[in-house]
Amino acid sequence: MKSRIQTLIINAAREALAAGALTSNQFPDVLVEAPKSDSHGDFATNFAMLAAKTQKMAPRRIAEALVTHLGDGGGLLTRTEIAGPGFVNFFVRPTAWPALVSQVLDQDRAYGASAIGRGQKVQVEFVSANPTGPLHVGHGRGAAVGDSVARILAHCGFDVQREYYINDSGRQIETLGRSVYLRALELHGRPVDFPPDCYQGDYIRDLARELLATEGADLPSLDEAAAVARCARFAADSITTGIRQDLVDFGVTYDRWFSEQSLYDSGQVEQCLAALKARGIVYLHEGAWWFKTTALGDEKDRVVVRQNGQTTYFASDIAYHIDKYQRGFDRVIDVWGADHHGYIARMTAAVEAAGQRRDQFQVILVQLVNLLRGGQPVAMSTRSGEFVTLKEVVDEVGADAARFIFLTRDYDSPLDFDLEVAKQKTNDNPVFYVQYVHARIASILRKAAEQGIDSVAWHDTAGERLVEAEEIQLIKALARYPEVVEMAAQALAPHRIPYYLMQLAALFHAYYNKHRVLTDDRDLTVGRLCLVLAVQKVIRNGLGLLAVSAPDQM
RNA sequence: GCGCCUGUAGCUCAGAUGGAUAGAGCAACGGACUUCUAAUCCGUAGGUCGCAGGUUCGAAUCCUGCCAGGCGCGCCA
DSSP, rough: OHHHHHHHHHHHHHHHHTTSSSOOOHHHHHOOEEOGGGGOOOOOOOOHHHHHHTTTTOHHHHHHHHHHTTTTTTTEEEEEEEETTTTTEEOGGGGGHHHHHHHHHGGGGTTTTTTTTTTEEEEEEEEOOOSOOOBHHHHHHHHHHHHHHHHHHHHTOOEEEEEEOOOOHHHHHHHHHHHHHHHHHHHHTTTOOTTTTTTOOOHHHHHHHHHHHOOOGGGGGHHHHHHHHHHHHHHHHHHHHHHHHHHHTTTOOOOOEEHHHHHHTTTTHHHHHHHHHHTTTTTEEETTTEEEEGTOOOOOOOOEEEEOBOOOOHHHHHHHHHHHHTTTOOOEEEEEEEGGGGGGHHHHHHHHOOOOOOOOEEEEOOOEEEEETTTHHHHHHHHHHOOBHHHHHHHOHHHHHHHHHHHOOOTSSSSEEEEHHHOOSSTTTHHHHHHHHHHHHHHHHHHHTTTTTTOOOOOOHHTTTTOOOHHHHHHHHHHHHHHHHHHHHHTTTTHHHHHHHHHHHHHHHHHHHHHSSOOOOHHHHHHHHHHHHHHHHHHHHHHHHHHHOOOOOO
């Protein structure tokens, strides 16, 4: 519908030019929007204002020229008007809308999908938490955002791969091993001095107990280095398995789990450092090797190999990102916690040094989550090990509510997550409001089947009966859905989906309260059933992009 | 000190590329269930868009400077 209007405008502008009513063939992009107020029509364009400069004409005169050559779009429009500083408002013939319902029914799960991605290969890397402890709520937000972005992009025709990078190398892992080792000795009755820089959480004791009970009975008799290494491997594997399970329970799966250690084992880190040294981008200074990231926009150069010969995480991250592009991704999106924002400049520099364009690398920075209970902050401290895990939150409030809340805020804004609110079944917690639409419609369909209407097939005589204002409103909202998805993909803004769904849900609930779907009039009933079925499909599709379930009963 | 993010109704938040009278939900107040699920709906009230300048036909949106909060600024990860 919108693109038809756009075409009408372009044609009108060309004809106006040919007729001498416009002066320049330089036309701006034609933007058509749905005005906020119905009194401004179904669609509006600001074409005349945008064209004012190149046409050297007053906006309203351009608008007049446009309207004169516009016609009625083959009966699509009832009228057009010029308003305000030069808007052209379009009023669509109400009987033109219902056909869209059959389009939604036909396209079904594909309604809202598009091909704007043109098969471009995109990788979304998200969560990638270190395997040194369970996921907490903050990771949950990153998981919800990354997963949803991946779903939206895939729906828009991008070839998406989701990946989790496991930091299974380096000092943190060693510390993890040491922590478990010391707890194991402790459990074995040996007095130990547990250092403060080791991981304090109870899960470390659990891991030690598990290890001793299974493959680690001989642990206390091994020499320390070997025992720590074994503890590290056991603990990292076990925690990674737990993380994977927590994510599955949260509705998130990956195409690939990528091991940092593998980059060392394959020699990729070494190779890429050697190549960068050969090019002089990595240079020796005071015994350490530095990456000249300042040449590419960073505020200072960064160390990749320390004086003691150990590589930094940055070194393996460079090798990792080079590997991504070698695997053929045109575009790489990393989802990071906001506390890593200082890392963006150097990573971008590294990507550019590796021969990619800057815009092939994007970081989605997810702001922090403040966990509350009944308005009061829940204390979270990683150091003491007292933090609330993602699993605990999902167990308490449910995956649907948690995901919806994570995705209903722009990830650029810090998020207050109140456990009590997340459990409420009021409109304070809109996930149920949206799901309720799906359940209500399912209920109507069940009732219809009981009355012998089991196939809801569109036909024009039924569609013509959709004339109520609330019905046209609903159809117009359905018509907007594809562009909402497209916009969410372009702006990497998943939060637009839940906001759209809440709006659609509000329109449906209002309609439901005012009009009956099941009536004595067969054509009217079928028309309305088609409409609500279309609404149900869009709700389901939209919730699918958020990985929130669409229940038939509540 | 420097950098990034945030500041919109009492509360939680939307307002992409500058557009018409700044929108929802919650909370408050008043109404609607013998009818397809009341986890719903209808109505009322609620605003110096942090502050001050600037850019232009037009600014919550762009620019500059302040103010407030969060997070970063290691040869840590």
